[in-house]
Amino acid sequence: STAKLMGQDSKSKTTFEDVAGLKEAKIEVMEIVDFLKNPDHYTKLGAKIPKGVMFVGPPGTGKTLMAKAVAGEAKVPFFSLSGSEFVEMFVGVGASRVRDLFKKAKEKAPSIIFIDEIDAVGRSRNKVNVFQSNDERENTLNQLLAELDGFGENTGVIVLAATNRPDVLDKALLRPGRFDRHIYLELPNKEERKEIFKVHLRPIKKADDIEIELLASLTPGFSGADIANICNEAALIAARKKKDLVEKVDFIEARDRVVGGLERRSRILS
Ligand code: ATP
Numbered sequence: 001s002t003a004k005l006m007g008q009d010s011k012s013k014t015t016f017e018d019v020a021g022l023k024e025a026k027i028e029v030m031e032i033v034d035f036l037k038n039p040d041h042y043t044k045l046g047a048k049i050p051k052g053v054m055f056v057g058p059p060g061t062g063k064t065l066m067a068k069a070v071a072g073e074a075k076v077p078f079f080s081l082s083g084s085e086f087v088e089m090f091v092g093v094g095a096s097r098v099r100d101l102f103k104k105a106k107e108k109a110p111s112i113i114f115i116d117e118i119d120a121v122g123r124s125r126n127k128v129n130v131f132q133s134n135d136e137r138e139n140t141l142n143q144l145l146a147e148l149d150g151f152g153e154n155t156g157v158i159v160l161a162a163t164n165r166p167d168v169l170d171k172a173l174l175r176p177g178r179f180d181r182h183i184y185l186e187l188p189n190k191e192e193r194k195e196i197f198k199v200h201l202r203p204i205k206k207a208d209d210i211e212i213e214l215l216a217s218l219t220p221g222f223s224g225a226d227i228a229n230i231c232n233e234a235a236l237i238a239a240r241k242k243k244d245l246v247e248k249v250d251f252i253e254a255r256d257r258v259v260g261g262l263e264r265r266s267r268i269l270s
Pocket of ligand 1 (some may be wrong): 019061063064066162164198223224244
């Protein structure tokens, strides 16, 4: 439903157990969890808790997953919206949605607001497509900046945002007191791919011939989302063949399909 897309408060059940690899990002993110759980610990020393944190990284590297894990670990409500939803909105709607969302998040503080694809609203003004009317986008961006500046320090709301295009972001978003902390999420290396496979193999009824080492070697350049996709695709393939267990061959076939999908995607993009 739209209400859900537009960021109804939900309790996140995601925890750091669901996030594989990303060791350094996790360490940085743990500090945010601690801000949410023990704000007094910081404020009594006169520290200002950051308001905005930007997750930067290629598609499918776990930015949304990490944001949900922050909320899940801190056991606080999670409000989310996606920057791309604003682009098609009627005048005034984007800005009022932003206002409402911050209002709700403050009422439920401590809480998290997550803005996915912030580049869609937060594109630098001179890098906007000339064919696209950008009034509403700009209104929305201004409202977002006003909210970030308007809410005082230590209100208990932390705004997380995600982008894979940090290069196009309006510098206004990155000023001190706004999204002034950046956490980088990179594509996984082989060891990290093994960890990600382990997470996504958990729910799968698998045969004894599965070799995580092999799967990780066959997937250089794959994101966490691609790996999750392979695991699910393998289970679908095995089910179609009426098997009781998912076998190595099913994973290999699934990997080839996902590779096919990725190649199509890059042909379209190039
Ligand atoms: P996008 O930029 O495309 O929005 P994203 O970085 O927000 O992507 P997610 O939506 O968090 O990526 O990832 C999609 C799915 O991929 C997750 O729900 C999860 O199943 C899987 N995934 C991604 N990264 C990881 C990871 N590090 N560990 C475990 N699963 C992962």
